[in-house]
Amino acid sequence: MPTVVQLPAGKALTVRAVADAFLDSLRNPNTVRSYGVGVGKTAERLGVARPIGSVADDEIGEALELLWGTAAVNTWNARRAAVLSWLGWCESYGYDSPAVPAWTKRLAVPDSETPARSNMAVDRLIARREVHLREKTLWRMLYETAGRSEEILGVNIEDLDFAARSCPVKAKGARSKARRRGQAREDFVLETVYWDAGTARLLPRLLRGRTRGPVFVTHRRPGPGKIVSLRDVCPDTGLARLSYGQARALLDEHTAVHGPGTGWDLHEYRHSALTHLGEQGASLLMLMAKSRHKKPENVRRYFKPSPEAISELTSLLAPGNARR
Numbered sequence: 440m441p442t443v444v445q446l447p448a449g450k451a452l453t454v455r456a457v458a459d460a461f462l463d464s465l466r467n468p469n470t471v472r473s474y475g476v477g478v479g480k481t482a483e484r485l486g487v488a489r490p491i492g493s494v495a496d497d498e499i500g501e502a503l504e505l506l507w508g509t510a511a512v513n514t515w516n517a518r519r520a521a522v523l524s525w526l527g528w529c530e531s532y533g534y535d536s537p538a539v540p541a542w543t544k545r546l547a548v549p550d551s552e553t554p555a556r557s558n559m560a561v562d563r564l565i566a567r568r569e570v571h572l573r574e575k576t577l578w579r580m581l582y583e584t585a586g587r588s589e590e591i592l593g594v595n596i597e598d599l600d601f602a603a604r605s606c607p608v609k610a611k612g613a614r615s616k617a618r619r620r621g622q623a624r625e626d627f628v629l630e631t632v633y634w635d636a637g638t639a640r641l642l643p644r645l646l647r648g649r650t651r652g653p654v655f656v657t658h659r660r661p662g663p664g665k666i667v668s669l670r671d672v673c674p675d676t677g678l679a680r681l682s683y684g685q686a687r688a689l690l691d692e693h694t695a696v697h698g699p700g701t702g703w704d705l706h707e708y709r710h711s712a713l714t715h716l717g718e719q720g721a722s723l724l725m726l727m728a729k730s731r732h733k734k735p736e737n738v739r740r741y742f743k744p745s746p747e748a749i750s751e752l753t754s755l756l757a758p759g760n761a762r763r
Contacts, residue, residue: 455487477521492535581708653680
């Protein structure tokens with residue numbers, strides 16, 4: 440049921456009153472937090488005590504430009520969407536309000552700058568003698584699952600299905616399951632990732648008989664002043680889950696050429712895996728199934744074929760089907 444909002448009567452509605460009424464009508468707290476920034480700052484820029492009917496369309500556009508005209512594309516789009524939703528809500532209730540002008544357009548999201556490493560580069564890094572078994576397993580699993588770093592680092596041993604070479608993960612933006620009173624709030628709709636022979640060979644060596652707790656753990660127990668969730672500690676060894684920051688630093692340590700911070704990023708394994716699958720002829724639908732993206736344009740940002748792959752594709756256009 441939509442929330443019923445009582446607006447002031449008997450006087451011209453102010454920018455502040457309408458903004459507060461719109462935010463009060465939202466039921467999702469995450470949406471309130473997100474929209475609150477865009478709507479709140481825009482209202483302050485326009486003047487909170489002004490009647491909403493006195494605001495011109497171009498004033499809305501100018502406020503957006505002044506506040507977020509130089510921000511990142513995703514930030515601009517998010518703030519514009521919040522204001523667009525606010526003013527659309529006003530219109531749906533029949534209030535005299537401005538609109539977002541046509542010249543403040545939604546911007547196209549640029550392609551990701553994260554590089555895709557070659558298959559040979561991935562294999563050579565994982566094969567290096569000085570790389571610890573834990574890092575070898577993590578990097579191979581990231582590559583073969585094309586999973587997000589936080590997803591794979593969050594896996595517990597009891598989640599692993601060794602026979603099917605798969606496990607459930609809490610995906611980015613995971614929706615909470617419908618729950619009954621008393622059930623845990625951390626009950627999410629999970630998604631499944633799959634790995635292959637490389638990970639299957641390394642996992643048993645890494646676990647060495649452990650049957651519970653995080654798959655990837657630190658080499659030291661957490662200090663006495665550090666509070667760690669029970670799910671993030673191995674009950675057999677007392678070692679804590681390896682964090683994203685630690686995993687990123689370890690990868691940088693083994694790949695940096697021009698000093699700390701210049702090495703690979705964990706996310707490059709996901710880009711590389713999807714690129715290599717695409718070069719091998721995997722369809723867009725199969726790439727979406729592997730990456731678990733919901734929109735084709737998001738997958739396109741991950742697919743970065745090498746010059747060699749493009750050259751090989753171009754050879755299909757040779758006269759007389761010369762490749763035969």
